[in-house]
Amino acid sequence: MTLSLNDSSLLESRNLIAGDWVAAASGKTISVTNPATRATIAKVPAVDRSEIALAIAAAATAQEAWAARPAKERANILRRWFDLVVAATDDLALILTSEQGKPLAEARGEIAYAASYIEWFAEEAKRVYGDTVPGPAADRRIIVLKQPVGVTAAITPWNFPAAMITRKIAPALAAGCAMVLKPASQTPLTALALAILAERAGVPKGLLSVVTGSAREIGAELTSNPVIRKLSFTGSTEVGKELMKQCADTVKRTSMELGGNAPFIVFDDADIDAAVEGAMASKYRNAGQTCVCANRLFVQAGVHDAFVERLARRVASLKVGAGTEPDVDIGPLIDDAAVSKVRELLDDAASKGATVAVGGGAHALGGTFFEPTVVTGTTREMAFFHEEIFGPIAPIFRFDSEEEVIRLANDTPFGLASYFYGRDVGRIFRVAEKLEYGMVGINTGLISNEAAPFGGVKESGQGREGSRYGIDDYIELKYICLQL
Ligand SMILES: NC(=O)C1=CN([C@@H]2O[C@H](COP(=O)(O)OP(=O)(O)OC[C@H]3O[C@@H](n4cnc5c(N)ncnc54)[C@H](OP(=O)(O)O)[C@@H]3O)[C@@H](O)[C@H]2O)C=CC1
Numbered sequence: 001m002t003l004s005l006n007d008s009s010l011l012e013s014r015n016l017i018a019g020d021w022v023a024a025a026s027g028k029t030i031s032v033t034n035p036a037t038r039a040t041i042a043k044v045p046a047v048d049r050s051e052i053a054l055a056i057a058a059a060a061t062a063q064e065a066w067a068a069r070p071a072k073e074r075a076n077i078l079r080r081w082f083d084l085v086v087a088a089t090d091d092l093a094l095i096l097t098s099e100q101g102k103p104l105a106e107a108r109g110e111i112a113y114a115a116s117y118i119e120w121f122a123e124e125a126k127r128v129y130g131d132t133v134p135g136p137a138a139d140r141r142i143i144v145l146k147q148p149v150g151v152t153a154a155i156t157p158w159n160f161p162a163a164m165i166t167r168k169i170a171p172a173l174a175a176g177c178a179m180v181l182k183p184a185s186q187t188p189l190t191a192l193a194l195a196i197l198a199e200r201a202g203v204p205k206g207l208l209s210v211v212t213g214s215a216r217e218i219g220a221e222l223t224s225n226p227v228i229r230k231l232s233f234t235g236s237t238e239v240g241k242e243l244m245k246q247c248a249d250t251v252k253r254t255s256m257e258l259g260g261n262a263p264f265i266v267f268d269d270a271d272i273d274a275a276v277e278g279a280m281a282s283k284y285r286n287a288g289q290t291c292v293c294a295n296r297l298f299v300q301a302g303v304h305d306a307f308v309e310r311l312a313r314r315v316a317s318l319k320v321g322a323g324t325e326p327d328v329d330i331g332p333l334i335d336d337a338a339v340s341k342v343r344e345l346l347d348d349a350a351s352k353g354a355t356v357a358v359g360g361g362a363h364a365l366g367g368t369f370f371e372p373t374v375v376t377g378t379t380r381e382m383a384f385f386h387e388e389i390f391g392p393i394a395p396i397f398r399f400d401s402e403e404e405v406i407r408l409a410n411d412t413p414f415g416l417a418s419y420f421y422g423r424d425v426g427r428i429f430r431v432a433e434k435l436e437y438g439m440v441g442i443n444t445g446l447i448s449n450e451a452a453p454f455g456g457v458k459e460s461g462q463g464r465e466g467s468r469y470g471i472d473d474y475i476e477l478k479y480i481c482l483q484l
């Protein structure tokens, strides 16, 4: 299948390994399909461990030279990469939608969001300041240097094929690190296109490799090779835990951005229309396939019925279809497994007494299209209270008191994003402080941006991406003690 791109060279199906664009030595490939049509878009290499080792060795050589360059030079290259990504927005968005499914408008939004991390870290590259610390004796001086971690690796998911990549590569390169990236097998083409633009911007050969193939095989090399000093992962909690265990043997640093189970709380004094709009943005963005999506909507008894009625009306108006069609709000789910998962969650809830207010089943378009759904009468006993839904289902739980809803919201091993709507200033502070989450959106359903520290607590992960803190994950502190 060919895509109608302004720059057709951006549809690349080889890997970037050690500065060269190559096929797998074995000739093996994996197919990339369009979830809206199930058509094959491309076949990318399935490389083996020896090819990963080659990428890692080249990264080590390139990293030394890169770290030695003035921060301003690294910043200028990142800035050029940002400009090229912005200029290629239409092509990148079409590639992204074709392999991932989200509506083109959302894909364009993701490219802008992805680019914002490159711009941000181009700026931060120049502001990696060390410290001098008052010494414990008159003849001692303490200096703290900030140095790059070295060669790093990243493994990224399919739900944000651009943003999850730039959010890792940009701070790594800004800090003076090299990176070997394994994008999700379902969405490697956006990653490869971004790598082409990075090369054009002047990222030196070998500094960035992008490899595709068996997750287990690539993961095994990235987590065991002693040259890799750090792994950054975004994906499921299950795989994240496994990778942390694998990294333990060589004591690699890890950043983990894992699953969520976001509460979205609407208090009686909330602006209901604003809360409905916030819920729409938070829940149905990317067809609900986002780790910060509202997973459990808690609505206080006094406004419950009004909120349900207005939300159901808005959800019923959503247009489902292929992401490339005009005005589509909800694209297909990523694959059949995702459809089975949401189906099972709905069956479980129905068997325990929940009621479907709107939607509730496979969409008439067939394939992996699923109806945007609102479910009421939900309880803690239902599976979606505990599990990440990753689909367009909004389960609504009724609650009475602030104390009760805080207990329910925190009743999960996850702690990524949380949201609440209300106007009482005292309560705003109390609730924000008590929610055991890395991020709290108050009177908004959209919290992600490059200036903010994105990340979770508990089993949602460790480390922060974006913001002035994001570069710290790629920096080591070195303490120098000088005796005069
Ligand atoms: N926090 C988040 O943002 C995300 C959460 N999820 C959650 O996870 C569920 C499952 O989604 P899924 O795509 O399977 O997520 P995974 O965690 O399986 O995949 C994320 C990335 O990890 C890779 N991977 C998978 N297994 C291994 C392994 N053993 N060693 C090394 N790398 C590995 C995948 O590669 P490959 O693609 O080749 O399998 C992909 O690049 C979703 O329904 C959702 O609940 C999913 C994606 C993102």
Ligand SMILES: O=C(O)CCCC(=O)O
Binding pocket: 157, 159, 160, 163, 164, 234, 235, 289, 290, 291, 292, 448, 454
């Ligand atoms: O779902 C994810 O993996 C990341 C969420 C995207 C974002 O809001 O940054």
